[in-house]
Amino acid sequence: MTLSIKTIEQILHAKRFGGVSNGTIDNISIDSRSLQNNEKTLFFALVGPNNDAHIYITTLIEKGVQNFVVTHIPDKCENKANFLIVDNTLEALQQFAAHHRSLFDFPIIGLTGSNGKTIVKEWLNFLLSPDFNVVRSPKSYNSQVGVPLSILAINQKYNLGIFEAGISKRNEMDKLEAIIKPTIGILTNIGSAHNEGFTNIDEKIKEKLLLFQHSNIIIYQKNSIVKALLDSNSKTFSWSFTDKTAAVFIILKPNQEGTVLQIHYVKTNFEVQIPFKEDASIENSISCLMVLLYFNYNIETIQNRMKLLFPVEMRLKVKDGINNCTLIDDSYSSDFQSLKIALDFLESQKQHEKKTLILSDIFESGLTNEELYSKVSQLIVANKITRVFVIGETISAFENKFPNCSSFENTKKFIIAYPNLTFGNETILIKGARHFQFETIVSLLERKTHETILEINLNAISHNLNFYKSKLKPTTKIMVMVKAFGYGSGGFEIAKLLEHHKVDYLGVAFADEGITLKNAGIKLPIMVLNPESTSFLSIIQHQLEPEIYSLKGLHAFLKIAEQLNLVHFPIHIKIDTGMHRLGFEEENINELISILQNTNLVTIKSILSHLATSDDLNHLEFTHYQINLFEKLSSKMLFELQINPIRHLLNTSGITNFPDAQYDMVRLGIGVYGVSNDLEEQKELENVSTLKSVISQIRSIQAGESVGYGRRFIANDSSKIATIPIGYADGISRAWGNGLGFVTINNQKAIIIGSICMDMLMVDCTKIDCKEGDEVIIFGKIPTVNEIAKKLNTIPYEILTSISQRVKRIYYRE
CATH class of the missing domain: 2.40.37.10 (Lyase, Ornithine Decarboxylase; Chain A, domain 1)
Structure with a gap:
C-alpha cells in the first residue's frame, strides 16, 4: 500500500496542517515504540482511557516520522510534520481501513464467537491456501484496533480473506462489520467470555450476528437460540449432531487416531478422519469442513486435508535458552504481518544487546519474492538484528539482503551445522512456517528443566496495568513493584514489559534486586524500599534510588555521599503514619528537615508513606487518620525545604478505595499480577x-x-x-x-x-x-x-x- 498524503486527507475528511501534501506513506503504525516507524509511516495517535499517543509525537518526529493523524497538534510541533486533524483518531483508522477494504472484491470470511476464532482461521488458511492466495488476521488481531490493522494488509495479489472479529460489549460489532464486510460468515462456539458486557446470552449472540448482516451465507451449529435471533432474510448453512434438519448432520465415532466424522449432506454420506478427540477441536474442525463443502471441494480432497489438521500454537513464548540466551518461540507461523508483530515483541522483551533471528521461507505475502524479501530486509535492518539465519530454498536465494546472514536449504541442514554454530548471551527470535518443524530448533536451544513450569501471560499484565491506570488522574505517575522476583512472576521479564509501557518507576525491596535489573539493561528509575546501610555504596554505583526511613540511615548515606563527592543524589523519604514498620515519626521531622536544609549531597525525589488497612474498609477512620497525617507532615517538609517532590501513599487497594489520595504517584503491586481482594475488582483483572x-x-x-x-x-x-x-x-x-x-x-x-x-x-x-x-x-x-x-x-x-x-x-x- 502506497498512498499520497493528499489522498489520505480526502479519505479521512481531515484538515491538514504543516509539511507538504505530495509525500507518500507505505506503513501504518499505532505503536510509538516500534523500530519500524520511519519517514514513510502514517502514525495514528490513538487516545484511550489509559493512554494518549499524542504525547509521543515529539519523539517520533525526532526519529524521522513525518505524517500523523491527530485530534490536535501537540505544543512545539507546528510546522515540523504533516498533521491530519480529525475528531477521533480510532474512528479515522477504522474509516481508513473500511475505505481500503472497499477497493477489493474477492470473498472475505468473517469469524466471530466466544471461542475458536483464531484456530478456525489458521486451519482454514491451511486447508484453503493450496488453492487461494489467503490474507488473514495476524495472531488474534480481532479488536476495534486489531481489525483495521489486519484489513490494511490486503493487496491486489490476494483472492481470499479470513478475518476475526471480537467484541466485549454492545455497539462494537457494527464498526467491525463496516471494516470487514464479510461475504461468508462463520459463528464459532458461544461461551462465557465477555458475558459481563451483555445483559444476557441473547443480547451477546445478537450483537455478534451483526457481523453477518450483509453476508451471502452464515455457517453455524444449528440451535434454537441462534436461529431465533437470525434475520429472516439470512441465508444459512447449518450443521448439527442432533438436528437432522440441519444442512449437514454429523455423527461422531472416536478411534485411536482421534475422531471419525460421519457426514450426511445432500443425500451423500461419507467419513472424515480428524486427529482430535476433545469437543472444542471437533467443533472447530467442523466449522472448517463446512467451508470446504460450501466451496464444493470434492470428498477426497476434504478427507486428505482434514486428517492433516494440527494443534495451533497461538502464543509467542519467551523461554530460557542455553548459554544465557533468551528464546522467543514463534515456530509455528511465517507470514509478513506476524513477522512485524514478532519483531516488535522481540524489541519489547530483548534481554541482550545481541539480537538473532532464525527465519524460514515466508508464505502468502501477496508480493513477489523480490518485493517480499526486500521488505523483510528493511524490517530486519530497522529492528537492528545482529545476525540472521535463513532456512528454506526461497529465502536462501535472497541471503545477500540480510545483515550477517547464514543460509540453509532446510531445517535438517541447519541441525547438522548446529554443533559448529555458537549461541550465547543473545535474544533469539525463532520464526518459521509449521512444516519447517522449527520446534526441533527450539528444543536444541532451550535450557532443559523439569516438567513443571510457571506460565506468565504478558497480555494479562498489560491489561491489568491499564485497568489500574484507568482509575488514575492523567497527571498521576505510577510505580510498579517488581520486588520478590516480580511477586514470583520473574523480575527482568516483567520489568522490561513495564519499561515498554513507560511506567514511571519500578520498586524493589533490596539493593540486589535492583542491581540485577540494572545489570540486565533496565533504564527506568528504580527505588529500593528496604535498603540496608551496607548496600548504600552498591546503590550509588548502580544508580538506584534508596528509601531513607531513619536518622541513622540518613547519616550513614550522607557520610558515603560526602566521601564520593556526590551532589543532589536522589533519595526517597519515608514517613511513618501508623504502619509502625519503617519511616520517620512525627517527632523526628524537625530534625530531618534541619539536616536536609544543610546539605546539597542529596535531593528529595519523593516523600512517601504506607497505608496499613487500605484493603479493609472497616478501618476507614484509621486510614483517613494516616492520610491526614501524611498530608500534614509532607506539606511541612515541602514548605520548610522549599521543594516539590513526588508524593505517594497508595498501594493497589488504596488506588481503588481512596482515589482522592493519589497525590503525585501510586504504587501498584499485587494488582498488576492479577490479584485483588475485592470480588468485583477481581472480575476485571486477568489471570497472569x-x-x-x-x-x-x-x-x-x-x-x-x-x-x-x-x-x-x-x-x-x-x-x-x-x-x-x-x-x-x-x-x-x-x-x-x-x-x-x-x-x-x-x-x-x-x-x-x-x-x-x-x-x-x-x-x-x-x-x-x-x-x-x-x-x-x-x-x-x-x-x-x-x-x-x-x-x-x-x-x-x-x-x-x-x-x-x-x-x-x-x-x-x-
Missing part, C-alpha cells in the same frame, strides 16, 4: 500466572492400601492415583495436601491425597479420563491463588512468591 505440571505416573490401588508418607491417605475403594512432579521444594505448601487442596486435570478437579512430598504430590483421578503425560493445572483460573490462600488462611502474596526458582518461567503473549 498459571502453574502447570504433568502426570508422571498413574497406578491403581485397592481398598485399604495407602498413599505417601505416614499413610495419611488410605483408600476406601479401588482407586486410580496420579503422581505429579511438583512438591514443597517447588513452593507448594504441605498444608495444601491431605484432601484440602486439588489440581485440575482435563478441566476436572483432582483432590490431593496424602502428604505433599518434597518433589511430588499425588491426586485421586479415579473419575477422570486421563493418561500419563497429560497437563495438570496447579493454580491459575481453577484453582485461583485467592482460593488457595483462603483455604490455607494466608494471602495470595505468599502463594505467588513461594514458587521456587527451580520452576521454569515461560512468558507468552497471545
